[in-house]
Amino acid sequence: MSGLTVLAPLSVEARAVRAGAAWARVHRVGMGPRRAARPVPVPEGDPVLIAGFCGALDPELEPGDIVLASELRGPTGTTPCPDPSILAGLLRRGGLRVRVGPIASSQRLVVRERRRVLHRSGALAVDMESAWLASSTRAQPLVTLRVVLDTYRHELHRPLRTLAGAAIAYRTLRSACAMVEDWARALGPREVVLASPRASCAGVVRAVEIVERALEDRGAPIYVRKQIVHNAHVVADLERRGAIFVEELDEVPRGATVIFSAHGVSPAVRAAAANRGLDVIDATCPLVAKVHAEARRFAGSGFDIVLVGHEGHEEVEGTFGEAPARTQVIASAEEVDRVRVEDPERVAYLTQTTLAIDETGVVVDALRERFPALVGPSSSDICYATQNRQDAVRALTADCEVVFVVGSGNSSNSRRLVEVAERAGCRAALIEHGTDIQPELLIGCGRVGLTAGASAPETLVEEVVRALDGLGGATVSERTVAREDVHFKLPVEVRPKR
Numbered sequence: 001m002s003g004l005t006v007l008a009p010l011s012v013e014a015r016a017v018r019a020g021a022a023w024a025r026v027h028r029v030g031m032g033p034r035r036a037a038r039p040v041p042v043p044e045g046d047p048v049l050i051a052g053f054c055g056a057l058d059p060e061l062e063p064g065d066i067v068l069a070s071e072l073r074g075p076t077g078t079t080p081c082p083d084p085s086i087l088a089g090l091l092r093r094g095g096l097r098v099r100v101g102p103i104a105s106s107q108r109l110v111v112r113e114r115r116r117v118l119h120r121s122g123a124l125a126v127d128m129e130s131a132w133l134a135s136s137t138r139a140q141p142l143v144t145l146r147v148v149l150d151t152y153r154h155e156l157h158r159p160l161r162t163l164a165g166a167a168i169a170y171r172t173l174r175s176a177c178a179m180v181e182d183w184a185r186a187l188g189p190r191e192v193v194l195a196s197p198r199a200s201c202a203g204v205v206r207a208v209e210i211v212e213r214a215l216e217d218r219g220a221p222i223y224v225r226k227q228i229v230h231n232a233h234v235v236a237d238l239e240r241r242g243a244i245f246v247e248e249l250d251e252v253p254r255g256a257t258v259i260f261s262a263h264g265v266s267p268a269v270r271a272a273a274a275n276r277g278l279d280v281i282d283a284t285c286p287l288v289a290k291v292h293a294e295a296r297r298f299a300g301s302g303f304d305i306v307l308v309g310h311e312g313h314e315e316v317e318g319t320f321g322e323a324p325a326r327t328q329v330i331a332s333a334e335e336v337d338r339v340r341v342e343d344p345e346r347v348a349y350l351t352q353t354t355l356a357i358d359e360t361g362v363v364v365d366a367l368r369e370r371f372p373a374l375v376g377p378s379s380s381d382i383c384y385a386t387q388n389r390q391d392a393v394r395a396l397t398a399d400c401e402v403v404f405v406v407g408s409g410n411s412s413n414s415r416r417l418v419e420v421a422e423r424a425g426c427r428a429a430l431i432e433h434g435t436d437i438q439p440e441l442l443i444g445c446g447r448v449g450l451t452a453g454a455s456a457p458e459t460l461v462e463e464v465v466r467a468l469d470g471l472g473g474a475t476v477s478e479r480t481v482a483r484e485d486v487h488f489k490l491p492v493e494v495r496p497k498r
């Protein structure tokens with residue numbers, strides 16, 4: 001049973017809430033500011049959900065759309081609301097349309113010009129109680145969920161339209177309340193422990209800066225082959241600023257500027273760019289370039305190369321392309337038996353830079369057992385950022401009940417962080433945003449670990465902290481296992497002029 005109290009102004013709203021969430025305490029407060037301003041019977045510090053209908057101010061909202069308040073604007077001022085991202089994500093995954101933004105509370109019905117004025121103020125929706133309810137309770141958190149009944153084009157004084165909207169709004173409110181039990185059970189204050197180091201590594205910072213500087217110096221569009229780094233948020237942001245991401249070079253107009261991503265490219269791609277007369281800026285991470293150089297050196301000395309990594313990953317494709325006739329890619333110790341070499345005395349191994357260190361060691365041991373003369377790179381190819389982030393996430397697993405890793409699904413280093421945490425016996429989940437957090441992972445969980453893959457910016461970590469804080473408060477601390485001060489020089493094409 002959850003401790004959530006739901007405040008519903010009208011009896012029809014209270015009925016919809018009870019029909020969806022029979023487990024919740026539902027209190028009907030009555031319609032309008034005067035009733036909403038009366039003290040409500042909720043113990044101080046308990047969680048409260050204000051649930052009911054609203055009028056849309058944003059013309060894009062339709063009956064049945066849900067608005068979660070980011071702030072409540074009343075005649076006497078604005079009350080900021082806890083971040084409702086986790087609830088928004090839960091409802092969206094359930095198939096409901098959800099917007100997050102300001103809700104205005106008005107003393108009377110808002111129609112015609114008054115509605116347009118409020119819309120211009122930036123509020124998404126309007127009701128007649130939420131701001132007063134917020135000031136009459138000391139809830140923690142106090143979340144406001146309103147379902148659109150009447151819209152910008154079809155206002156409340158048009159009875160037929162309103163009836164249809166009311167039926168849709170009722171059904172949506174009932175469905176939404178039927179989905180929120182896990183969220184309600186996850187409400188409450190908790191500790192959030194941040195891994196350090198976490199998020200963007202030096203190679204990612206450099207690659208993103210290369211695109212930004214190219215856009216600044218040369219103007220849009222700037223073409224980028226593949227995602228510059230494996231993070232959807234970073235890519236979308238650069239796209240907005242004028243970068244065009246392409247899969248292959250034949251999508252780039254002849255003579256245009258193209259940037260190679262941080263994961264590196266094969267010599268064949270470099271040759272194709274030269275043939276098209278493209279102006280290339282290379283954002284390959286210097287640590288990936290080092291692996292390419294090792295591949296050339298081993299192949300030049302007549303070694304067969306076993307490249308430990310994930311087939312199809314761009315970094316592996318690029319390294320493989322340095323010596324395709326002499327390189328075989330394997331991902332696990334079980335695949336060592338299928339390796340074929342010309343001379344067992346001349347076998348070298350290389351690895352993808354973002355693998356899990358413990359698993360890679362197992363594969364290299366199996367290779368060495370089969371090829372005792374096996375040689376490897378002068379220092380581990382697993383880069384400093386991968387190593388530090390994996391050490392840091394392992395340190396979280398000692399006392400965190402769940403670990404969230406911020407990163408995109410195609411980010412190898414982020415996925416490895418999830419696996420490292422799981423192998424250490426901790427529940428872990430990969431998330432792109434706070435909206436991806438599944439509340440059931442947080443039920444009964446007092447301490448959450450949080451980290452981010454090397455391709456994810458710190459701003460996304462801050463966003464997730466706000467989302468966790470929105471469940472009832474987050475006390476944030478940091479656990480540091482290493483200090484990083486690595487910086488890579490920009491390529492000459494985008495280096496600031498002196």
Ligand code: SF4
Binds near residue numbers: 204286385
């Ligand atoms: S994870 Fe390592 S190899 Fe990959 S871009 Fe970052 S620093 Fe370079």
